[in-house]
Amino acid sequence: MTQTHVTSRGEVSIRDLSKSFSLNGRALKVLRNIDLDVASGQCIAIVGASGSGKTTLLRILAGLEAADSGDVLIDGAPIHGVGAERAVIFQEPRLLPWLTVMENVVFPLEIRKIAGDDSIKCAHRYLRLVGLTDFADAYPAQLSGGMAQRVGIARALAVQPELLLLDEPLGALDAMTKMTMQEELARIWAEEHVTMVLVTHDLEEAIYLADKVVILPRQKGSAIRTVEVDLPRPRDRSNPGFVSLRQSLLAEFGLH
Amino acid sequence: MAIVQSEQRDAYRRVQYEPSVSAALAGKTVKSLTRFGSRYGVLIAFLILWQIASRLGWLSPAVFPPLDAILTALWNGLAGGGLLDDIAISLQRAGIAFSAAVLVGIPLGLFMGQVKAVERSLDPILQLFRQTSALALYPVFILLLGLGEASKVFVIFWATLFPTLLATIGGVKQADPKLIEMARVYGASRLSIFRRVVLPGAVPSIFVGLRLSATTALLLLIAAEMIGANSGVGFQVMNAQYNFQIPLMFAAILLLAILGLGANYMLERLQGRLCRWNQLNR
Ligand SMILES: Nc1ncnc2c1ncn2[C@@H]1O[C@H](COP(=O)(O)OP(=O)(O)OP(=O)(O)O)[C@@H](O)[C@H]1O
Ligand SMILES: [Mg+2]
Numbered sequence: 072m073t074q075t076h077v078t079s080r081g082e083v084s085i086r087d088l089s090k091s092f093s094l095n096g097r098a099l100k101v102l103r104n105i106d107l108d109v110a111s112g113q114c115i116a117i118v119g120a121s122g123s124g125k126t127t128l129l130r131i132l133a134g135l136e137a138a139d140s141g142d143v144l145i146d147g148a149p150i151h152g153v154g155a156e157r158a159v160i161f162q163e164p165r166l167l168p169w170l171t172v173m174e175n176v177v178f179p180l181e182i183r184k185i186a187g188d189d190s191i192k193c194a195h196r197y198l199r200l201v202g203l204t205d206f207a208d209a210y211p212a213q214l215s216g217g218m219a220q221r222v223g224i225a226r227a228l229a230v231q232p233e234l235l236l237l238d239e240p241l242g243a244l245d246a247m248t249k250m251t252m253q254e255e256l257a258r259i260w261a262e263e264h265v266t267m268v269l270v271t272h273d274l275e276e277a278i279y280l281a282d283k284v285v286i287l288p289r290q291k292g293s294a295i296r297t298v299e300v301d302l303p304r305p306r307d308r309s310n311p312g313f314v315s316l317r318q319s320l321l322a323e324f325g326l327h
Numbered sequence: 328m329a330i331v332q333s334e335q336r337d338a339y340r341r342v343q344y345e346p347s348v349s350a351a352l353a354g355k356t357v358k359s360l361t362r363f364g365s366r367y368g369v370l371i372a373f374l375i376l377w378q379i380a381s382r383l384g385w386l387s388p389a390v391f392p393p394l395d396a397i398l399t400a401l402w403n404g405l406a407g408g409g410l411l412d413d414i415a416i417s418l419q420r421a422g423i424a425f426s427a428a429v430l431v432g433i434p435l436g437l438f439m440g441q442v443k444a445v446e447r448s449l450d451p452i453l454q455l456f457r458q459t460s461a462l463a464l465y466p467v468f469i470l471l472l473g474l475g476e477a478s479k480v481f482v483i484f485w486a487t488l489f490p491t492l493l494a495t496i497g498g499v500k501q502a503d504p505k506l507i508e509m510a511r512v513y514g515a516s517r518l519s520i521f522r523r524v525v526l527p528g529a530v531p532s533i534f535v536g537l538r539l540s541a542t543t544a545l546l547l548l549i550a551a552e553m554i555g556a557n558s559g560v561g562f563q564v565m566n567a568q569y570n571f572q573i574p575l576m577f578a579a580i581l582l583l584a585i586l587g588l589g590a591n592y593m594l595e596r597l598q599g600r601l602c603r604w605n606q607l608n609r
Contacts, residue, residue: 133512134512135508135511135512153511153512153513153514154514155514157512158513159509159512161505161509163505165505165506165508165509167506167523167524167527168528168604168605169527169528169530169602169604169605170604178510178513178523179513179514181523182510182513182514182519182523183513183514210603210604210607211604212604212607213607230513
């Protein structure tokens with residue numbers, strides 16, 4: 072596999088996207104007229120109250136859910152279902168328990184019929200990236216939660232996606248592991264030049280990782296707000312700019 | 328901090344044990360002996376008690392012959408070849424029925440578990456069949472297939488089919504939708520999702536069914552041989568009792584127990600091989 076980093080890869084544009092679910096016979100408007108652009112190689116964070124439709128938006132981007140109306144374009148082309156240029160990291164690791172760590176990372180490559188040697192090499196590379204080379208032969212049941220999630224990350228990266236979709240990937244981890252993993256994600260993002268869309272409810276995580284933070288409104292119908300994060304990388308959580316941005320985002324949610 | 332503590336503990340242990348290697352070895356032997364004792368102690372005590380009770384006349388030796396008499400009867404039966412023929416015919420009946428049940432039950436179960444409409448429409452009749460005792464149907468099978476081998480094998484097959492079939496359906500149906508979705512994200516087709524996600528996930532459940540089926544096969548084998556046969560280990564139990572050859576009767580019972588243990592052991596080994604990952608979760 073050759074890795075070329077053409078600049079217009081993983082570019083996302085969402086135009087006038089709406090989605091509703093039917094709940095007990097009533098239509099529940101979840102997303103209304105969303106417009107959003109993500110430049111190639113950018114990392115954006117989507118935050119919002121519980122039930123504001125973050126997961127729904129991400130699932131539409133992944134191709135797991137269809138929008139009612141509007142367009143989702145990736146590199147200028149509308150999406151039809153799932154696609155090889157996208158990978159998803161879920162809140163849970165979703166590892167196949169009967170496969171070893173190595174086999175789990177190779178799994179999507181096998182699905183995509185990438186030759187055995189190449190896939191092993193590739194899997195090794197990403198296991199090293201997440202620091203789990205020593206656990207290649209372990210089974211998921213033998214891993215800690217944080218380690219399992221790292222395997223999930225390695226698996227998603229191994230398919231070398233242009234667009235990486237993350238739905239609260241660190242939500243289930245303890246505070247310490249979480250901070251370590253945030254640093255790791257920042258490093259991986261910088262190394263892999265991948266476009267990332269990160270759903271999170273952790274504002275600090277959003278500011279730590281993202282170029283811009285998108286806030287889904289609580290009241291359906293009001294527009295989404297976008298906040299640019301103009302801080303030097305690697306980010307410093309104690310930087311005054313970081314702290315004040317966090318304060319102002321908290322204020323958006325009526326918290327102080 | 329926890330790591331440091333456990334490392335300290337390990338170091339402490341090493342210091343404690345290293346001075347005497349032989350003591351460590353003795354400790355190991357004692358440990359494995361205790362493990363053996365705690366596992367088989369009660370069984371051994373039971374056998375010894377049987378032997379003593381029978382020899383000393385606490386139990387009527389006519390009904391509960393001493394173990395050595397039973398083992399002698401077993402040896403004579405095996406050496407004389409009479410019991411060997413019975414074992415062969417019994418194994419053949421149970422084996423054919425069990426194999427047929429597996430060959431029908433697993434594929435059918437996989438299919439029914441995958442296709443909701445089929446499962447929904449077949450489930451009621453399956454439940455009816457399952458709840459109807461196979462032995463109650465034995466006369467029907469005899470009417471249809473005659474008194475020969477066919478009806479015996481069929482009644483065993485019938486009873487053996489359901490545990491495997493239902494466990495397979497269950498295993499397929501409880502496939503984790505989150506894992507399926509993960510596979511979908513990576514572009515897996517319906518077939519690869521089935522092959523790589525649903526099927527491996529169903530294997531432990533299928534094995535539960537297989538072991539239940541094996542037990543059922545032996546149970547029905549014995550019943551069928553007691554009801555209408557003139558050969559087989561089950562027949563020998565009845566026949567020996569009828570002829571008042573009580574040690575031989577117990578020898579045949581012992582054989583049946585050994586057959587059951589053997590079948591279970593083999594399935595357990597196979598399961599251990601195929602589902603190592605599942606044992607880790609316990
Ligand atoms: N498959 C579905 N059927 C019906 N309603 C759904 C479905 N999926 C989501 N919803 C509804 O859509 C709304 C948004 O859900 P979503 O999961 O996108 O929220 P979220 O922003 O990710 O919330 P959280 O922060 O709690 O994860 C919720 O009100 C939910 O009830
Ligand atoms: Mg969500």
